[in-house]
Amino acid sequence: MSRATPARAAGDPPRRARWVLLLLLAAALVGVVARPTWVVAEGTSALAGTVTVTVTGAQAAPQTGAAALVLLAAAGALGLVGRVGRWVVAAVAAAAGVLVVVGAAAVVSDPARAASGAVAEATGVASGAAGATTTAWPLVAVVVGALVVLLAAALARTRGAWDQRSRRHERPTGPSGGTATPGAADERADWDALTRGDDPS
Known part of the structure; x- marks a missing residue:
């Protein structure tokens, strides 16, 4: 039993x-x-007539870019946190996945609204988008967002020695488990020397 714990850690x-x-x-x-x-x-533009505008996912659903940044931050935090922190990271990752799903689903349900800003910028007329159609990428984004949510759920449920963090920056502890005071060992040795009649200086 005494050898199993270090192996797990x-x-x-x-x-x-x-x-x-x-x-x-x-x-x-x-x-x-x-x-x-x-x-x-x-x-429709007064100068160019009918203008075809292509809208990327980052333009149609800006929250997808924000979700990617949140997941990057969550990955960095996961390398430092313990068990409770892991649950917080999992919740943040799940929220990022939900953002992706909601944003992509909104584009699928109303592509004209999602493209209206880009069309207005291209034509100079804030009259909305006509004949807007979606590609397959919003549906792919829905799937990716759902997978992120599932990944976050699996992270929250996983087991392991998550409290085993690096002790490089922790203060050393004494034999009783308390924090060792710098110089305490030297003072004890000096008193022992005085007890024996030696001059520690």
Whole structure:
């Protein structure tokens, strides 16, 4: 039994590193799906007539970019926190996944509204978008967001020695488990020397 605990603690950093890597991968996927064209719309300009405008995911659903940044931050935090912190990170990651799903679903349900800003910028007329259609990327984003939520749920439910953190910056403890006071060992040795009749100076 005494040898099993160190083995589990030694196996904890690889477990933590795997979850950090998965969150980084999730952030990368969200960032990737936000780059292609989500909506193709048409607008009317007095100078150019009918103008075809392509709208990326980052333009149609800006929250996808924010979700990618949140997942990056969550991955960084996961490498430092303990058990309770892991639950907080999982909740934040789940919220990021929900943001992606909600943003992509809104684009699918009303592509004209999602493209209205980009069309107005391209035509100079705030009259909305006509004939707006979506590509397959918003649906891909919905799937990616749902996978992020599932990943966050799995992170919250995982087991392991999450309280085993680095002790590099912790103060050393004495034999009784308390914090050792600097110089205490030297003072004790001086008193022992005086008791024996020696001059510690």
